[in-house]
Amino acid sequence: MQKLQQADLFELPPEGVVPQRPIAGGVDSFLAELKSFREFGKETQFAELPLASGETVPVFINEFWTAKQRDAHSLHEVSYRACFKPQLPRFFIERLTRPGDVVYDPFTGRGTTLLEAALLGRAPRANDLNPLSRMLLEPRLCPPDLASIQARLTEIDFTRLHDAREDLLVFYHPETLRQITALREYFLRREQEGALDLTDKWIRMVATNRLTGHSPGFFSVYTLPPNQAVSMASQKRINEKRNQEPVEKDVPAIILKKSRQLLKDYTADDTRALAGVFDSARFTCASADATSEIPSDSVSLVVTSPPFLNIVQYQTDNWLRGWFCGIDTKQIPIWESGSMNIWTECMLGTMRELHRVLQPGGHVAFEVGEIRKGKVLLEEVVAKVGVQAGLKPLLVLINSQVFTKTSNCWGIDNLSKGTNTNRIVLFEKTAG
Numbered sequence: 001m002q003k004l005q006q007a008d009l010f011e012l013p014p015e016g017v018v019p020q021r022p023i024a025g026g027v028d029s030f031l032a033e034l035k036s037f038r039e040f041g042k043e044t045q046f047a048e049l050p051l052a053s054g055e056t057v058p059v060f061i062n063e064f065w066t067a068k069q070r071d072a073h074s075l076h077e078v079s080y081r082a083c084f085k086p087q088l089p090r091f092f093i094e095r096l097t098r099p100g101d102v103v104y105d106p107f108t109g110r111g112t113t114l115l116e117a118a119l120l121g122r123a124p125r126a127n128d129l130n131p132l133s134r135m136l137l138e139p140r141l142c143p144p145d146l147a148s149i150q151a152r153l154t155e156i157d158f159t160r161l162h163d164a165r166e167d168l169l170v171f172y173h174p175e176t177l178r179q180i181t182a183l184r185e186y187f188l189r190r191e192q193e194g195a196l197d198l199t200d201k202w203i204r205m206v207a208t209n210r211l212t213g214h215s216p217g218f219f220s221v222y223t224l225p226p227n228q229a230v231s232m233a234s235q236k237r238i239n240e241k242r243n244q245e246p247v248e249k250d251v252p253a254i255i256l257k258k259s260r261q262l263l264k265d266y267t268a269d270d271t272r273a274l275a276g277v278f279d280s281a282r283f284t285c286a287s288a289d290a291t292s293e294i295p296s297d298s299v300s301l302v303v304t305s306p307p308f309l310n311i312v313q314y315q316t317d318n319w320l321r322g323w324f325c326g327i328d329t330k331q332i333p334i335w336e337s338g339s340m341n342i343w344t345e346c347m348l349g350t351m352r353e354l355h356r357v358l359q360p361g362g363h364v365a366f367e368v369g370e371i372r373k374g375k376v377l378l379e380e381v382v383a384k385v386g387v388q389a390g391l392k393p394l395l396v397l398i399n400s401q402v403f404t405k406t407s408n409c410w411g412i413d414n415l416s417k418g419t420n421t422n423r424i425v426l427f428e429k430t431a432g
Contacts, residue, residue, distance in 0.1 A: 027394055027428070030095060034060040034397065049383060049396050057383060057425075059396040065091050073119060074265040075140050078209050079225065080110035081317045084367060088399070088422055089113040089303040092365040093120055101300035104357065106288035106350060111137030113303045114281075121273050123280040125299060127291055130332050132208075132318060134283045135325055139202040142278045143266060149259050152199045153252040158182050170235045171212060171220040171320075172246050179251040180219060180324070183207055188326050206255050206262070208321050217254060221246040289349030291357065299357045305367040306347060307334065344381055351389030360431040364391060367424045379423045391427035398423050 037044050040063045047059040065087030072086040089112060093103060103117035104125040111133065114124035118141050126137055160182045168177055187204050190196040196204075212220040221244055224230050230238070239245065284293045288306070322329035354364055366386070368378035383393045399422040 031058065031395065033095075034062075034064075034395070037062055037064060039064075040066065049380065049393075051387065051393070052384060053387075057393045057396055059398060061398040061400065064397065064399045073115075073270075074262055075115060075119075075143070075270075076112060077262055078110050078136055078140070078205070079213075080136065083110050083112055084305055084422060086112050086116045088367065088424070089116045089365075090120070092301060092303050092363070092424075092426075093117055093122060096363050096365075097122055097301045102298055104294070104299040104302045105304045106291065106302070106354065107304050107306050108133045108137060109305075111140065115140055118274050118277050118281070119270060121276055122300075123277050125282050125284075125294065127284040127286060127288065127294070129285060129287060129334055130318070130329070131285050131327055132321055132325060132329075134285065135201070135208065136205055138281075138283065139198055139205045140262070141274055141281055142198050143263060143274075144199045144202050146256075146260060146263060148199050149202060150256055152203060153256060156183065156186050156203075156252070158252060160185070165323075167232050169246070170232050170239065171223065173248040176219055176246065176249045176251060180207075180211075183251065184324050184326075191326075202259070203255055204325065206258050207251070208324055210254050210258055211320050211324060217258065219249050219251060219254060289346065289353050291353055294357045296356050297359050299354075300359055300362050302354055302358065302362075302364040303367075304365075305369065306350065340381070344385060347382060348385045348388055351386050351391060355390045355429055358429040360429055362429050363394075364427040364429075365424050366427065367422055369421070369423060377423070379425050382425045386425065386427045390429075392430050394426045394428050396423065396425050 035044055035046075037060075042062050045061040047061065048056040049059050050056050065085065076086045089103075093113075093116060097103060097117075099121035101122050102125050103113065103122045104127070105111075105113040106127045108114060108126040108128040111124075111126060114126045114137060118124045124141065126134065128134070158179045161178070162181045162185050164174075164177045164181045171177075172180065183203075187196065187200065190200055207219075210218050212218055212223045214222055214225055221235075221239065222242060223235055223238060282294075284291055286293065318329050321327075351364075358364065364386070366382055368382055379396050379398075383396070386393055
């Protein structure tokens with residue numbers, strides 16, 4: 001890609017990017033916008049969240065971004081468990097930052113916040129304990145063109161023989177598994193040689209997301225949605241119940257088709273926006289409460305969602321992706337706790353670290369979702385923890401939404417187990 005000059009990076013918004021709306025009028029201006037918000041035909045409802053100090057924080061309830069799942073840039077269409085929609089970070093990035101500002105997510109996941117920030121000309125800072133996170137995000141910040149992807153796929157020897165894991169035949173036809181194994185060994189070899197380039201990384205990212213799924217566009221036989229991989233014993237039961245056997249799939253053809261879908265919305269304006277911030281992108285792989293590589297007072301905005309409280313099993317869900325990418329997910333100490341006390345302690349450590357890396361006047365949009373049928377309101381816990389960490393809670397924004405496609409695949413009732421709302425506490429790091 002063509003490099004832009006420094007002035008292009010930090011003084012002017014990339015061509016084609018919608019002008020940002022930072023809160024030039026202060027917090028009062030932002031609050032006024034939320035009160036009068038009717039973009040999707042609904043009036044905002046109001047409430048108050050009491051704090052231990054006796055003060056209250058205003059709560060705004062509305063549909064603040066679209067409920068249409070795929071109404072976002074095609075580059076986001078990479079599956080990952082419990083990820084929020086791109087409209088969520090965009091809502092805050094447009095209003096609270098300017099082009100060139102640093103946007104950070106300490107729990108990056110598939111990278112929704114940072115990709116959206118980069119598309120808007122902001123400098124992305126990504127952190128996640130799982131190295132898989134960087135593998136999913138980095139190539140989408142500098143996508144190769146389709147011709148380069150196709151040329152590289154023709155160079156890879158998919159017929160190369162390797163010892164394949166026979167237990168994975170529960171997911172794959174033998175010929176498909178041979179191609180997947182050859183591709184896996186290619187990436188591991190290229191990485192060891194230091195020869196893995198962005199085209200390789202793109203193909204690895206796409207292949208990682210085509211490993212298993214419930215439609216013909218995946219390498220596997222019919223299984224669970226692609227953001228989680230069942231055990232081999234569970235897949236065997238699925239095969240028996242559905243009376244199915246894995247059929248042969250064309251691995252490079254599927255990769256090329258998915259690449260075409262991901263790049264469907266990718267324009268020259270996007271190329272300029274991403275080129276302007278790619279060199280300033282930073283990736284760390286650390287616990288969110290101990291990110292010493294991130295300088296103090298360097299971040300303008302944090303938009304994040306922490307590991308859910310005893311709901312999502314990230315290690316289990318990613319075991320197959322980990323195998324393909326050469327990652328032992330069992331060795332990654334991801335926070336997965338059903339204890340509110342332990343979860344709160346982890347969040348306090350994270351909030352203190354966010355206070356350190358934030359610039360004075362910087363903000364944290366901390367999304368906690370909805371758990372336990374709404375009986376536990378994590379925004380109350382998070383607001384208290386933020387105050388303990390020295391952050392000032394400005395407001396709580398509750399975005400009402402329809403149920404997600406993945407959860408509908410499970411047949412879950414909207415009022416019984418699923419996440420019904422995005423619940424975001426907005427904090428500020430005050431000066432002094």
